[in-house]
Amino acid sequence: MSAKTTKDSKWIVTEEGTDAKTIRQNETLFALSNGHIGTRGSLEEAERTKEYSHSEATLVNAYYDSEPIQYGEWAYGYAKEHQTVIPVPNGKKLAIRLENDLFDLTTGKTTNHKRQLDLKKGLLTRSFTWENTQGHKLDVKIERFVSYDYPELLAQNITLTPQDDGCDLQMVANLDDLKELGNITEEESNDPRIKAHKERRFQSKRLEDFDNQLLHIETNNTHLHLIVGEKNQLSDPSVQSHFEDGAESWKLETKKGDTIQLERLIAYSNIFHEESKIEDKAQRLTTILNEASAIGFKGLKEKHIAHMEEFWELSDIEIVGDDELQVGLRFNLFHLYQAAGRDGKRNMSAKGLSGEGYEGHYFWDTEMYMLPFFLYTQPKIAKHLLNYRYTILEEARNRAREMAVDNGALFAWRTINGKEASPYYPAGTAQIHINGDIAHAVHTYVKATGDKRFGMKEGLEILVETARFYAGWGHFDEKRKGAFVLNDVTGPDEYTAIVNNNYYTNLMAKHNFKYAAEMVEAVLESNDEDGLGVLKRIGYDKAELENWKKAADKMFLPYDDEQQLTMQDDSFFHKEVWDIENTPKENFPLLLHYHPLTIYRYQVNKQADTVLAQFLFPDEFSQEQKARDYDYYESVTxxxxxxSRSVFGMMASDLGQMEKAYNYFMDTALMDITDLQSNTRDGVHAANMGGTWMSMVNGFGGMRLVEDRLHFRPRLPKDWTCVTFKVQFRHRLIKVSISKDDTEYTLIKGEPLVIRHFDEEKHLK
Amino acid sequence: MSAKTTKDSKWIVTEEGTDAKTIRQNETLFALSNGHIGTRGSLEEAERTKEYSHSEATLVNAYYDSEPIQYGEWAYGYAKEHQTVIPVPNGKKLAIRLENDLFDLTTGKTTNHKRQLDLKKGLLTRSFTWENTQGHKLDVKIERFVSYDYPELLAQNITLTPQDDGCDLQMVANLDDLKELGNITEEESNDPRIKAHKERRFQSKRLEDFDNQLLHIETNNTHLHLIVGEKNQLSDPSVQSHFEDGAESWKLETKKGDTIQLERLIAYSNIFHEESKIEDKAQRLTTILNEASAIGFKGLKEKHIAHMEEFWELSDIEIVGDDELQVGLRFNLFHLYQAAGRDGKRNMSAKGLSGEGYEGHYFWDTEMYMLPFFLYTQPKIAKHLLNYRYTILEEARNRAREMAVDNGALFAWRTINGKEASPYYPAGTAQIHINGDIAHAVHTYVKATGDKRFGMKEGLEILVETARFYAGWGHFDEKRKGAFVLNDVTGPDEYTAIVNNNYYTNLMAKHNFKYAAEMVEAVLESNDEDGLGVLKRIGYDKAELENWKKAADKMFLPYDDEQQLTMQDDSFFHKEVWDIENTPKENFPLLLHYHPLTIYRYQVNKQADTVLAQFLFPDEFSQEQKARDYDYYESVTxxxxxxSRSVFGMMASDLGQMEKAYNYFMDTALMDITDLQSNTRDGVHAANMGGTWMSMVNGFGGMRLVEDRLHFRPRLPKDWTCVTFKVQFRHRLIKVSISKDDTEYTLIKGEPLVIRHFDEEKHLK
Incomplete structure (x- = not known):
């Protein structure tokens, strides 16, 4: 049996046949989620065979357990606890028995196995014909989706068509049967990019008082509660289901050509902390299940498809001239959209909800890679994501104190609950650029949406506290003519660590100072009540404001005069250049094959660092400077x-190197579908998916936010005839159609506004 | 009950009374060892009461168990396993029962409790009167020593004098009763300086076929074997001992005024790897026990005292003018001497064999702090210590490969078996100065002893392989006019880490290159057969030799022209100065109260770094330069x-700041007796003890090895009238007596030689 993932229309990702080698990757590709729950594209027969069941996981965003981080040698201020999003009961699991055989891909014979992810509809379908060991056949079709209308809901529709009469047919659903919760090799467990857990990390209890099959679960150490329930309905009302040991089963005799349909609704409540609320929450989940059940699978699916249509209406990007890329691009937008937390309390993890990689942690990936997509196509979700940072601001203040900075806040490098969860501080806590990243996102959000209330309240507080931290961490260095320096930090490029004056970090801090100063001044000038309230609460001092301005003004930005190159940090050019070309292919990624001290000792980049800084602030550098830096840093990356690639691609667009931009973009857009990084099995690369959107809009579209205006400098790769996307900007909806010779800007919704196309102002009405 | 540790003669350390607060410290102070076995000064009643039994440990040098180091986040090349010297059966333990009471300090009443460590004799005595709960009294005297003549042997002599008639008196010895093996609080377990283990980490089995009570033990993971045995003899031959459950016991009825004496010999075999050797080893240990038993406690003690006399004859330092200091100084020499491995396969751990701190690991402490004492007073032991490094050279080669350096060897920062055991590489593997430290010790050993054979064989190989590693780690930096640089290292001062061009490291590497080049050239010039053999085996290449010379010549040594100060590393002066004065006292040591990134961001030193470099190579700097650097670095340390203190003290002597030298010396010499670092409980500070000897000889004596000659620049603190020490140098024994006005050099043994006293040559005959 072999499988092929094809993209046979502009909207559908297809797997034909099955292949144990790609099944883990495809579990990721076919993952479905809605920001609350996520479920990997695993087979319904689950752990029936080792060969085809690799890493099932159904996850609830931020439903995590903790355990102490073990250090060979402890030091003060180290992150104390792992926070690990853990698999919850696998509701989509279903056992099908025909006569004496339980169905799986290695029992009897399965033909015409096909799975399709319909991106347009947000629907995963599976179909096949099974011939059991006695030669009895059964046609099977299964539909699955995760609802946006009911965030608690995973819906499944199983259609069985027997081709023989008189066989015993049985289906069994069992929420609490959790034999396997992941399956990683020892080698993989050493990979810092994977952190999976084999053990079941919650206690579960059936709630007997409820009609539906409800289960209460509670994590072992964090004591987070969740209610999981299911409601199943067989098409033939004459067949009574049977309950035993928490499993629901249906037994019937086959009639050739008959269609047996089982509709399943599996619901995961929201997370709660109080044991006393179990009954309330169970009641609420029952209500949802009953309500959804009344609508029925078909009705729910229609609502779901309508929601998806709305999404695509606002967020689609059309490419004319490359169908394979078109579906690949949509695949990325689909996964981006479905992974973001939507309640202002949860964020979007590095793998979305598509896998257990990175333990479900939130990183700077959100602000710097994923947020722009939401900001310009789904600004409400963007606000929810930023609001999450506000909810953990108090933890960030605590962290700053632990780091002996008396004032301000330092956001955790990786976290769910706001506390630092990175066990390796040189590539964790040392990445203090996270503060500047979040500040930049806040600033951009306020500018792009015009959401002044957020700016004057949560935004202001975040900007001030992040700036304060930088002021406390750095100092004016007399040995550098009083320049403001930030020592002992790690930039985005983790192939150097604990350096002085990382260019990216310093530039982000400089802007953080400026954003904070501007916002405080805006409050003082406008006498905004909300803003004044915040300043009163968190303190304000004119000297502090002046100090930020001075620090921004005197920020040290390392530059090599001789080579006329921007320096990644103070010492980067004092290191030897890594011989990338002659490094054996199997030794990449370097981090898995060389000691940190080996890697740190060379000029070699894991990812864009200086180039990312220049991409974010393109107008602060001449094209010549950007081109020189680009060439240099590309050669050591x-x-x-x-x-990395998306940034190099966008900067190539900026520099007019369209072939290079195209090549990077292809790698970016197809990264997960082609398993470019060889670890798609652990979950999608959500940041790179955001990078895909940015590559289209900021890269090829050349869109930038300059002061209060959108600027565009569109440039298409040579094989594309037309690209169309929409952006939301300050309550307007703008459609941009770029073709070879022309770009058309249409104001679909909202008040007239002025944009800039290259050097020309355009008035959109 | 209270205890006071007094130094009531020039040779004796006394504890009067008992005090639970100081008992752990005194367990360390009263530890006895001989380089093979060590036993803490714990009470014979062992874990009878929580209050007075804190951290008994009997240790065998290099008898260790391993377990995987747990990392929150793994990276390539990390140290894989802890190596932990583990407590072996506590042979000195003895239970004394009088009627119904088992003796301990909280049962009944103990009076006149006194312990004395006689440094001259190497003997620990304990005496007290015990009144049990029924008012029956017993005088108890216990002597204990660890033999140099029989390295396997711990000898104990218990004398009981009942003051009542007709009471039941019982004594019980039980080697295998290991209820408690350490007792640390959770807080302590977080202290990187302590790594203790509560669990028993070996399997034990009685060897029934042997006369004596023999026990075979085997570590759980390293599978190191050891035979432990005892032979006990009661003075009254009419009392038969009784064996049960591995315990030997004696029962008798007291007669007032009678003296009951129990002589106990407890033996620990050498470590072996082969299970097949158990019987041989057991037989050998039986022979030793029988032989020793025939000599008897008194005879063994006499031999032991004679050995100690020989030791003091060669190694004592006499101070006239300060008795308290005199005993403190001897205390240090005593502990130094007793801790060193003497078989060329084992070294001397940072705590000697006096406690479990630092897991019994060997560090650079040996070469840079402890070795000089042995080199000039016990050169045979010095050779054994250096030979240990040779035995782990192959592991060091492997480590260099792991660190992606193709040629040469990198010694482990902390180890027993040669493999790196430091779980925190920034203050572990990054301290590549260990190579230069060992090379410096090899070079000095050969120069000071004239042991050319070692130089042409083991020494040559070590020098070449360590130099090769530096050549591979560093490079000629075009940005620094082709200077040779060593990036991403950590110097001795662990309050900065992963820096570029640490002054100390670069200077040691420079000399390492020179030593290697000189030694290779000496081989080539002399056509020494041994040397040529080594070069043939490990390869030799003229270009390599030239490269070392060039690297030494062009070694980058950071210097600040403006301040005219030597720079600890490239970026040290770009950091803010830590406000030591206004740091709360309870926040020292900083490493327990601040995150590494906080500490690294400031100019603050844990210990001498640049000053140590200048102490080692005093003639390479002007007095003015040394004075400037001293003042500066002292202010940030x-x-x-x-x-740290011993180095600052010696450099103060060099600079003629005698009051400062004296103050540092007092802290150095009395560090453990006064518990200056608040962690003497974990074991003595052996390196500091070496620093004490160096302070006397190199500091106040001003002794240096310059080319092939000893130079002296004696300078005494004002209160001392006379200091006398002896040094061995190239088969001579020289006595140096320094008084206020005069220094007398006497050649006690060996051929005439020339030394230098200040600028004057002296011919000793």
């Missing part, structure tokens, strides 16, 4: 990080 | 490391 391995792209071992999935966050 | 916390002395949180016990390795």
């Amino acid at each position: 391995t792209h071992d990080s999935s966050l | 916390t002395h949180d490391s016990s390795l």
Whole structure:
């Protein structure tokens, strides 16, 4: 049996046949989620065979357990606990028995096995014909989706068509049967990019008082509660289901050509902390299940498809001239959209909800890679994501104190609950650029949406506290003519660590100072009540404001005069250049094959660092400077990080190197579908997916936010005839159609506004 | 009950009374060892009461178990396993029962409790009167020593004098009763300086076929074998001992005024790897026990005292003018001497064999702090210590390969078996100065002893392989006019880490290159057969030799022209100065109260770094330069490391700042007796003890090895009238007596030689 993932229309990702080698990757590709729950594209027969069941996981965003981080040698201020999003009961699991055989891909014979992810509809379908060991046949079709209308809901529709009469047919659903929760090799467990857990990390209890099959679960150490329930309905009302040991089963005798349909609704409540609320929450979930059940699978599916249509209406990007790329691009937008938390309390993890990689942690990936997509196509979700940072601001303040900075806040490098969860501080806590990343996102959000209330409240507080931290961490260095320096940090490029004056970090801090100062001044000038309230609460001091301005003004930005190159940090050019060309292919990514001290000792980049800084602030550098830096840093970059290529691609667009931009973009857009990083099995590369959107809009579309205006400098790769996307900007919806010779800007919704196309102002009405 | 540790003669350390607060410290102070076995000064009643039994440990040098190091996040090349010297059966343990009471300090009443460590004799005595709960009294006297003549042997002599008639008196000895093997609080377990283990980490089995009570033990993971045995003899031959459950016991009825004496010999075999050798080893240990038993406790003690006399004859330092200091100084020499491995396969751990701190690991402490004492007073032991490094050279080669350096060897920062055991590489593997430290010790050993054979064989190989590693790690930096640089290293001062061009490291590497080049050239010039053999085996290449010379010549040594100060590393002066004065006292040592990134961001030193470099190569700097650097670095040093003060003291002597030298010396010499670092409980600070000897000889004596000659520049603190020490140098024994006005050099043994006293040559005959 072999499988092929094809993209046979502009909307559908197809797997034909089955292949144990790609099944883990495809579990990721076919993952479905809605920001609350996520479920990997695993087979319904689950762990029936080792060969085809690799890493099932159904996850609830931020439903995590903790355990102490073990250090060979402890030091003060180290992150104390792992936070690990853990698999919850696998509701989509279903056992099908025909006579004496339980169905799986190695029992009897399965033909015409096909799975399709319909991106347009947000629907995963599976179909096949099974011939059991006695030669009895059964046609099977299964539909699955995760609802946006009911965030608690995973819906499944199983259609069985027997081809023989008189066989015993049985289906069994069992929420609490959790024999396997992941399956990683020892080698993989050493990979810092994977952190999976084999053990079941919650206690579960059937709630007997409820009609539906409800289960209460509670994590072992964090004591987070969740209710999981299911409601199943067989098409033939004459067949009574049977309950035993928590399993629901249906038995019937086959009639050739008959269609047996089982509709399953599996629901995961929201997370709660209080044991006393179990009954309330169970009641609420019952209500949802009953309501959804009344609508029925078909009705729910229609609502779901309508929701998806709305999404695509706002967020689609059309490419004319490359169908394979078109579906690949949509695949990325689909996964981006479905992974983001939507309640202002949860964020979007590095793998979305598509796998257990990175333990479900939130990183800078959100602000710097994923947020732009939401900001310009789904600004409400963007606000929810930023609001999450506000909810953990108090933890960030605590962290700053632990780091002996008396004032301000330092956001955790990786976290769910706001506390630092990175066990390796040189590539964790040392990445203090996270503060500047979040500040930049806040600033951009306020500018792009015009959401002044957020700016004057949550935004203001975040900007001030992040700036304060930088002021406390750095100092004016007399040995550098009083320049403001930030020592002992790690930039985005984790192939150097604990350096002085990382260019990216310093530039982000400089802007953080500026954003904070501007926002405080805006409050003072406008006498905004909300803003004044915040300043009163968190303190304000004119000297502090002046200090930020001075620090921004005197920020040290390392530059090599001789080579006329921007320096990644103070010492980067004092290191030897890594011989990338002669490094054996199997030794990439370097981090898995060389000691940190080996890697740190060379000029070699895991990802864009200086180039990312220049991409974010393109107008602060001449084209010549950007081109020189680009060439240099590209030559020392391995792209071992999935966050690298999109940035190099966009900067290539900026520099007019369209062939290069195209090549990087293809790698970016198809990264997960082609398993470019060889670890798609652990979950999608959500940041890179955001990078895909940015590559289209900011790269080829050349879109930038300059002061209060959108600027465009569109440039298409040579094989594309037309690209169309939409952006939301300050309550307007703008459609941009770029073709070879012309770009058309249409104001679909909202008040007239002025944009800039290259050097020309355009008035959109 | 209270205890006071007094130094009531020039040779004796006394504890009067008992005090639970100081008992752990005194367990360390009263530890006895001989380089093979070590036993803490714990009470014979062992874990009878929580209050007075804190951290008994009997240790065998290099008898260790391993377990995987747990990392929150793994990376390539990390140290894989802890190596932990583990407590072996506590042979000195003895239970004394009088009627119904088992003796301990909280049962009944103990009076006149006194312990004395006689440094001259190497003997620990304990005496007290015990009144049991029924009012029956017993005088108890216990002597204990660890033999140099029989390295396997711990000898104990228990004398009981009942003051009542007709009571039941019982004594019980039980080697295998290991209820408690350490007792640390959770807080302590977080202290990187302590790594203790509560669990028993070996399997034990009685060897029934042997006369004596023999026990075979085998570590759980390293499978190291050891035979432990005892032979006990009661003075009254009419009392038969009784064996049960592995315990030997004696029962008798007291007669007032009678003296009951129990002589106990406890033996620990050498470590072996082969299970097949158990019987041989057991037989050998039986022979030793029988032989020793025939001599008897008194005879063994006499031999032991004679050995100690020989030791003191060669190694004592006499101070006239300060008795308390005199005993403190001898205390240090005593502990130094007793801790060193003497078989060329084992070394001397940072705590000697006096406690479980630092897991019994060997560090650079040996070469840079402890070795000089042995080199000039016990050169045979010095050779054994260096030979240990030769035995782990192959592991060091492997480590260099792991660190992606193709040629040469990198010694482990902390180890027993040669493999790196430091779980925190920034203050572990990054300390590549260990190579230069060992090379410096080899070079000095050969120069000071004239042991050319070692130089042409083991020495040559070590020098070449260490130099090769530096050549591979560093490079000629075009940005620094082709200077040779060593990036991403950590110097001795662990309050900065992963820096470029640490001054100390670069200077040691420079000399390592020179030593290697000189030694290779000496081989080539002399056509020494041994040397040529080594070069043939490990390869030799003229270009390599030239490269070392060039690297030495062009070694980058950071210097600040403006301030005219030597720079600890490239970026040290770009950091803010830590406000030591206003740091709360309870926040020292800083490493326990601040995150590494906080500490690294400031100019603050844990210990001498640049000053140590200048102490080692005093003639390479002007007095003015040394004075400037001294003042500066002293002002930023916390002395949180016990390795710091002795160096600052010696350099003060060099600079003629005698009051400062005296003050540092007093802290150095009395560090453990006064518990200056608050962690003497975990074991003595052996390196500091070496620093004490160096302070006397190199500091106040001003002794240096310059080319092939000893130079002296004696300078005494004002209160001392006379200091006398002896040094061995190239088969001579020289006595140096320094008084206020005069220094007398006497050649006690050996051929005439020329030394230098200040600028004057002296011919000793």
